[in-house]
Amino acid sequence: MNIFKKLTVPARLVVGFSALFIITTSVTVYSIIKLDQFNRAGVRMLEAGATMLACKDRLGEALLSEITFEKKYVISKERELYERFAEAGKEFARTLDQARGIADVLGSKGILDNIARSHARYAALVEEERRYLNSGRPYPLDRYKAEKGLSVDTIIEEIKALELAIAAGTRTGIEALGRSGARALRTAMAMALFSLAFGVVIAWSVTRSITKPLSIIKKRTGEIARGKFEDPLMISSPPEIEELARAVNIMSAQLGETEKVKSDFFALMTHELRTPLASMKAGITLLQKHPERSGDELHRVLTIMSEECNRLIQQVNTLLDLSKMEAGVVDLDMALCDIKPLLKKAVAEIEPLSASRDIFFEFDYSGNIAPVRMDHERVLQAIRNIVGNAVKYSPDGGKVTISLRHAPAGGLEFAVTDSGPGIPAEDHEAIFDKYRQADTSARAGIMGTGLGLALAKHIIDAQGGRIWVESEPGKGSTFTVFLPG
Ligand code: ADP
Numbered sequence: 001m002n003i004f005k006k007l008t009v010p011a012r013l014v015v016g017f018s019a020l021f022i023i024t025t026s027v028t029v030y031s032i033i034k035l036d037q038f039n040r041a042g043v044r045m046l047e048a049g050a051t052m053l054a055c056k057d058r059l060g061e062a063l064l065s066e067i068t069f070e071k072k073y074v075i076s077k078e079r080e081l082y083e084r085f086a087e088a089g090k091e092f093a094r095t096l097d098q099a100r101g102i103a104d105v106l107g108s109k110g111i112l113d114n115i116a117r118s119h120a121r122y123a124a125l126v127e128e129e130r131r132y133l134n135s136g137r138p139y140p141l142d143r144y145k146a147e148k149g150l151s152v153d154t155i156i157e158e159i160k161a162l163e164l165a166i167a168a169g170t171r172t173g174i175e176a177l178g179r180s181g182a183r184a185l186r187t188a189m190a191m192a193l194f195s196l197a198f199g200v201v202i203a204w205s206v207t208r209s210i211t212k213p214l215s216i217i218k219k220r221t222g223e224i225a226r227g228k229f230e231d232p233l234m235i236s237s238p239p240e241i242e243e244l245a246r247a248v249n250i251m252s253a254q255l256g257e258t259e260k261v262k263s264d265f266f267a268l269m270t271h272e273l274r275t276p277l278a279s280m281k282a283g284i285t286l287l288q289k290h291p292e293r294s295g296d297e298l299h300r301v302l303t304i305m306s307e308e309c310n311r312l313i314q315q316v317n318t319l320l321d322l323s324k325m326e327a328g329v330v331d332l333d334m335a336l337c338d339i340k341p342l343l344k345k346a347v348a349e350i351e352p353l354s355a356s357r358d359i360f361f362e363f364d365y366s367g368n369i370a371p372v373r374m375d376h377e378r379v380l381q382a383i384r385n386i387v388g389n390a391v392k393y394s395p396d397g398g399k400v401t402i403s404l405r406h407a408p409a410g411g412l413e414f415a416v417t418d419s420g421p422g423i424p425a426e427d428h429e430a431i432f433d434k435y436r437q438a439d440t441s442a443r444a445g446i447m448g449t450g451l452g453l454a455l456a457k458h459i460i461d462a463q464g465g466r467i468w469v470e471s472e473p474g475k476g477s478t479f480t481v482f483l484p485g
Contacts, residue, residue, distance in 0.1 A: 005236055006239065007238060008238050008239055008240055009210055009238045009240055012206050012210065013206065015206070016202050016203060016205075020199045020202060020203070023195040023198055023199060024195055024199070026191075026195075027188065027192050027195050030187075030188060031188045034184040034187075034188065038177060038181050038184070041173075042174070045173040045174065045177065046170070048102045049166055049169070049170040051102055052099060052102060052108070052166045053163070053166055055095050055096075055098055055099040056099075056162050056163055056166065058091070058095045059092060059095050059096065059099070059115070059162075060156075062088050062089075062092035062095060063092060063155055063156070063159070065084070065085075065088035065091075066088040066089055066092060067152060069081050069082070069084045069088060070085045070126050070148075073085055073130075074133070077133055082130060085126065092119060096115060096116055096119070099162075100112050107165070107169045107172070108162055108166065108169060111158050111161050111162050111165055112162070114158045115155055115158045115159065115162070118151045118154040118155045118158065119151070119155055121151045122148055122151035122152060125148050125151065126148065128144070129144050129148075209237070209238070210237075210238060210241070212237075213235045213236075213237030213238075213242075213245065216233065216245075217233065217235075217241070217244060217245055217248055220233050220248060220252075221248065224248070224251070224252050224255060227259070229252050229253070229255055229256030229259065230256070232249040232253070233245040233248060233249055261436065262435075264435060264437075265435040265449075265450070268435070268437075268448065268449050268450065269449060272448070272449050273312065273315065276308035276311045276312045277308075279304060279305070279308045280305050280308050280309065283302075283305040283308075286301060287301060315449060318449070318451050318455055322434060322455045322458065325455065325459065325462065326458065330462070332378065332462060333375045333377065334373050334374065334463070335373065335374070335375075336371045336372065337374050337376040338369075339369065339374075339404065339412060339414060339483070340365075340369065340404065342376060342380045342383055343363075343387075343402055343414060345380060346380060346384045346387045346388075347361050349384065350384075350388060350391055353391060354391045354400070357391070357394075357396045357397075358396055358397040359391055359394050359396070359398045359399070359400060360399055360400075361399075361400050362399060362400070362401040362402070363401075363402050363403075364401055364402065364403035364404075365402075365404035369405070370412075370485070372411055372412055372483050372485050373463075374483055375459075378459045378462075379460075379463070379483070381455070381456075381459060382459045382460055382481065383414075385452035385453065385455065386416045386453075386456060386479045386481070387400070387402070387416055388452065389418075389452060389453070389479075390416050390417075390418035390420070390477075390479070391418075393418060393420035393477070394419055395419065395420070398418065398419040398420065399418075399419050400416065400417070400419075401418075402414065402416055402417075403415045403417070407482050407483075407484075410484065410485040411465075411482060411483050411484040411485035412482070412483055413482045413483075415480040415481075416478070417476060417477070418476050418477055419476045420477060421473065422471045422472050422473040422474050422475050422476055423438045423471040423473070423477050424438060424439060424473050427439065428468075431450075431453050431469070432453050432456075432457040432467070433454060434450060434451055434454035435449070435451070435454075436450050436454075437450045453467075456481075460481055460483070463483060463484075464484045465484060466481070466482045467481045467482075
């Protein structure tokens with residue numbers, strides 16, 4: 001049964017059809033063999049009947065010759081007549097032997113034995129009479145005549161009985177043949193019915209072993225369509241279908257993951273969009289209620305509202321940029337450019353925020369790094385995201401180090417190292433996918449959209465570069481970017 005479970009769909013069909021073929025062939029071969037046997041038995045029976053009838057005729061003729069020559073010999077005592085009598089006797093004996101050879105078929109062995117006995121008695125009487133005749137001694141002629149007549153009559157009677165026995169034997173044989181023919185027909189019909197039933201069972205089991213797992217998979221896809229992503233399929237089926245089930249499980253897991261990412265994204269986006277909108281609305285309400293406010297207070301409220309507006313615009317821009325990059329509709333404006341001013345610019349932009357949290361920057365580069373070809377606006381966007389994250393995830397009073405060096409294979413590498421919570425190894429790849437966030441940020445309660453690194457990766461990849469992270473939880477993170485020369 002276990003071996004059958006491992007069979008592929010074509011192998012199952014081959015096994016099923018072979019079994020059906022073997023069964024039907026066996027039934028057919030059995031029927032052909034039986035038919036042939038009956039045919040032969042019938043022919044044998046008829047041939048035996050015909051031969052036996054011929055033998056019976058020849059026995060009658062030989063006996064008639066014997067009687068004729070014997071009678072003439074007794075009267076004339078001519079030696080030649082006796083020899084012809086003996087010859088007829090031999091013919092009689094030969095024919096009898098031939099008849100005995102086929103006597104079993106027709107069941108007339110007893111009659112032939114009687115004929116042989118009576119014939120031997122008749123021959124013995126003639127022989128005794130011959131001896132008397134040769135010696136010239138007188139002998140009881142009448143007694144011999146009577147006894148010979150008795151033997152001959154018995155032989156004639158038995159030959160007549162033989163004819164009847166042949167007819168009866170042929171009839172009985174044919175009847176027996178008919179009976180066993182009917183038996184064989186019944187057996188063949190039973191076998192045919194059995195093979196039909198067996199064939200149906202085989203066809204049903206083979207088909208079911210293929211369709212059942214398929215219908216389970218179909219049911220499961222319905223569940224997936226209704227949003228039920230757990231409960232992976234565990235079915236035992238042909239390897240191809242098992243593979244299909246595995247693919248469905250993988251698809252379901254991925255859909256589940258996508259669903260989760262989607263709902264996380266909506267939660268994040270709602271927060272990221274609603275927070276600045278709420279704070280702007282609060283500002284507007286304040287100004288509506290107290291239109292008399294002026295000077296420093298008004299300036300402070302307007303500054304907050306402007307910052308929130310900028311945050312909102314930045315979020316929306318990031319989303320649009322990422323969509324464009326994904327769709328491949330962004331033209332890069334490539335030109336030779338020095339990276340140092342870009343790094344400095346990004347740091348300068350975030351300085352007010354980092355300074356407010358006592359986070360300080362350290363630059364670890366000296367000497368000349370040759371300019372490389374890049375779209376400097378896009379690269380600056382990527383640097384902003386990386387540096388912004390370093391500040392966002394660093395604790396107050398932390399340190400962010402920016403280093404720059406020649407890449408071993410040409411081009412340059414810059415790295416941003418922070419003293420933040422670090423990122424678990426299993427998230428090192430995933431954080432570059434959109435909407436994905438590492439566990440640490442969730443734990444630390446820091447909100448974000450999960451778009452910044454995805455965008456940075458698209459930007460760097462599009463320019464033939466590479467971005468990666470080295471980090472351990474609790475030991476800070478280093479994001480490195482390679483740009484080819
Ligand atoms: P987000 O808006 O969530 O910061 P990003 O794409 O910039 O989106 O980052 C994706 C995730 O990577 C973050 O949610 C955070 O979990 C992790 N991450 C990025 N930078 C850092 C860092 N410097 N330290 C720790 N985790 C980081």
